[in-house]
Amino acid sequence: AQSVAQPEDQVNVAEGNPLTVKCTYSVSGNPYLFWYVQYPNRGLQFLLKYITGDNLVKGSYGFEAEFNKSQTSFHLKKPSALVSDSALYFCACYSSGNTGKLIFGQGTTLQVKP
């Protein structure tokens, strides 16, 4: 069955430090992977995606993510965190076998402290 897991409910980092938000997936076929960010009481904003090609993808606001097929992971990273990065982050996935079904992980709250 298709699934996405975000093992951490919350990640705390100090401003200026690097951050990582973890995501693993399970699909049949090739995965199409995405990261989104959500601010309180708002819809989701797209950050970046992996469809094919380079395993390291770059997105909005200085975020990047690395696709690792052997570990079935797609971790979100940023070299230097900002307080304004504090938000709820979601990993999402289609399977190439069913590109209609887009499922999300449970979300990770990122807290960046000054």
Place this chain on the structure above:
Amino acid sequence: SQTIHQWPATLVQPVGSPLSLECTVEGTSNPNLYWYRQAAGRGLQLLFYSVGIGQISSEVPQNLSASRPQDRQFILSSKKLLLSDSGFYLCAWSPHNTEAFFGQGTRLTVV
């Protein structure tokens, strides 16, 4: 450019009343359409998705139904709301095989 409209932004409904939430997309054709529910600011539960008119996939047995009467219109309905239907409902669309774009959401409170 493409835009998605979802309304209303907030809704308070009594238990047992009907529900209709509407979502429309402009500037594209034959999009994938989605309804999600988010409880308590956490994960997104996929409720329904549609890859074309008349094609609705239901992910979770529940008190809700969805319809796609036009190519760019997606409606979430219930005949009788339950307290457990309260939550934040999000509509989204995507071109096939790529990222989805979300509406601003509807905060539903069933009282």
